[in-house]
Amino acid sequence: MERVVGTVVRGLRCPIINEGDNICEIVVDNVLNASNKENFAIRDKDIIAVTESIVARAQGNYATINHIAKDIEDKFNGDNLGVIFPILSRNRFAICLRGIAKGANKKIILMLSYPSDEVGNHLVDIDLLDEKGINPWIDVLTESQFYDYFGKVHHTFTGVDYIEYYKSLVEEYGVQCEVIFSNNPKTILNFTKDVLTCDIHTRARTKKILKANGANKVYGLDDILSTSIDESGCNEAYGLLGSNKATEDTIKLFPRNCQPIVDSIQAKIKEKTGKTVEVMIYGDGAFKDPIGKIWELADPVVSPAYTLGLEGTPSEVKLKYLADNNFANLRGEELKKAISGYIQNKDSNLVGSMVSQGTTPRRLTDLIGSLADLTSGSGDKGTPVIYIQGYFDNYTK
Numbered sequence: 342m343e344r345v346v347g348t349v350v351r352g353l354r355c356p357i358i359n360e361g362d363n364i365c366e367i368v369v370d371n372v373l374n375a376s377n378k379e380n381f382a383i384r385d386k387d388i389i390a391v392t393e394s395i396v397a398r399a400q401g402n403y404a405t406i407n408h409i410a411k412d413i414e415d416k417f418n419g420d421n422l423g424v425i426f427p428i429l430s431r432n433r434f435a436i437c438l439r440g441i442a443k444g445a446n447k448k449i450i451l452m453l454s455y456p457s458d459e460v461g462n463h464l465v466d467i468d469l470l471d472e473k474g475i476n477p478w479i480d481v482l483t484e485s486q487f488y489d490y491f492g493k494v495h496h497t498f499t500g501v502d503y504i505e506y507y508k509s510l511v512e513e514y515g516v517q518c519e520v521i522f523s524n525n526p527k528t529i530l531n532f533t534k535d536v537l538t539c540d541i542h543t544r545a546r547t548k549k550i551l552k553a554n555g556a557n558k559v560y561g562l563d564d565i566l567s568t569s570i571d572e573s574g575c576n577e578a579y580g581l582l583g584s585n586k587a588t589e590d591t592i593k594l595f596p597r598n599c600q601p602i603v604d605s606i607q608a609k610i611k612e613k614t615g616k617t618v619e620v621m622i623y624g625d626g627a628f629k630d631p632i633g634k635i636w637e638l639a640d641p642v643v644s645p646a647y648t649l650g651l652e653g654t655p656s657e658v659k660l661k662y663l664a665d666n667n668f669a670n671l672r673g674e675e676l677k678k679a680i681s682g683y684i685q686n687k688d689s690n691l692v693g694s695m696v697s698q699g700t701t702p703r704r705l706t707d708l709i710g711s712l713a714d715l716t717s718g719s720g721d722k723g724t725p726v727i728y729i730q731g732y733f734d735n736y737t738k
Contacts, residue, residue, distance in 0.1 A: 343374065345528045346731070347731050347734055348729065348731040348732050349381075349729070349730045349731055350712060350713075350724060350727060351375065351379070351381075351501065351727065351728045351729075352716050352724075352727055353372065353375045353724055353726040353727065353728055354371075354723050355367060358395040359399070360399065360401035361401065362398075362399045364391070364399040364602060365602060365606050365609060366609075367399075367725055369609045369613070370371075371459070372726065373614075379620070383610065384602050384618075384730060385616050386650065387616070387730050388618065388619045388620070388621070388709060388727075388729040388730075389606060389610070389619070389620045389621075389726065389728060390621050390622075390709060390712075390727070390729065391603075391606070391620070391621070391622050391623070391725065391726055392548065392714075392725040393583070393595060393622050393624040393640070393645065394725065396596040397593050400597065402477055402575075402595075402597060403573070403591055403593055404566055404570070404584075404591070404592055404594060405440075405591050405592075406440040406591075407440070407540065407571075408445070408566060408570045408571060408573035409439075409443070409565060409581070410440045411444065412444070412565050412566055413440065413565065414442025414444040415447065416560055416564070417444070417537070419447055420535050420558075421447050421448045421450065421527040421532070422441075422445045422450070422536075422537060423449075423532060423536040423537065424449055424450070424451050424539060425451075425536060425539065426526075426543075427451075427507070428460050429453075430462065431586070432585050433639050434587045435507075436590070437539075437562065437584065438583075439513070439514070442510060442511040442513070445502075448515070448517040448519065449516055449518050450532040451511065451519070452522070452523055452528065453504070453521075454523070454524050455470075455477055455482070455522045455523075456470055456477060459541055460635060460636045460639050461495065461629065461633070461634045461636045462496065462503075462635055463496075463634060464494055464504070464548070465491045469490075469491055473491075477524055478524055479520060480523075481522065481523045482523075483520075484519070484522075487520075487522055508520055516568070526550045526551050527554050527603060529551075530554055530555055530556060534556050534557035535557050535559075536551055536558070537560050537565075538560075538562075541562075541638050541640075548561060559578070561582075562580055562582050563578070563581070563582050564580050565580045566580050566581055567579075567580040574593075575594065576595050576597050578597075578645075579595050579641045581594070582640070582641040582714045583639075583641050595624070595641070595645065596622065596700060599645045599646030600646045603646045603725070604620075604648065606620045607619070607648050619647070619648045619651050621646070621710065621713075622644060622647070623643060623710035623713045623727075624640035624642070624645070625638045625639055625640040625714060626638070626711030626712070627703075627707045628684050628709075628715075637711075643710035643714075644707075644709075651705050651706050651709065652706075653705055654704070709732065712727075712729065
């Protein structure tokens, strides 16, 4: 019988994961249990996606404000500190900022990008900049100037005045905080030569600019807790990037050493079913909210680890292009056979080909990770493992 369903995505419910749990065994057991109860077969090229959160929890990859403070103090020696380009997030940055403030014995100059942060959280509507004649690429604003121009601004979704909120977190530790607004990394060097850059995806460029223009000490969030401090958790590749709030004084870090985990899950499924599935760990998806203008990807990568079959990008053709162009004179079964034949004989590399225009030229892990993130959500669904079937199928299968 001809299949009438393509890709199927299932969110699998799992027990609450705690430190020390065997994440590989739990994932495999839950996949097999779901397969049995929901009556679906494990097939070659199915995909198991595991959220980074439960991996980090099983690893016990946590740190406290005190751990962050000690690393900041060791790296900057208590001098005036520039903290630049943080994202506006209580979950992602508030605990980090408290640790930074505790480790900074003198003044913090907090430089915020505007009109929005790196992932699209807006401090001010861009239309207001036009109305006030402000050019965010060249104009530097003080806190008082910002309020004079725009008044108190509260985040669209959270209702938080992040200027006031972040300043209060710093001052909680008896540290003076001066807030400025600029999109040019070099601006901070007019205030201090010691800089902690907190941007995520542009961090390498920011560090390079600062070092080339006379900065003294330059670190990024990826350099803080890149090694363990007093037996804390850490992440060698990303440091504090990808961390989020666990308690009022604790963060959960991005998981570390993930490749053995995905490889082990793949091997255990093979052992128990004879099928070769692909496995990935995923964090934030890579998509943008058209209303709030927020780009979801606050993690440093969508996927910190994945099995080999998920490497690369899709190589797909656009069915409607074939139907409207190559086979415009065909209909019904004849059209179906013609398109199927074209797909079966398509080139392995379609880069630049007109027939692939409009398909999605993104990494498989970014696409699948986004699909998994949207399925699991960030709230109380309780489905941290996503099982995907038929993703690699096409019209001919």
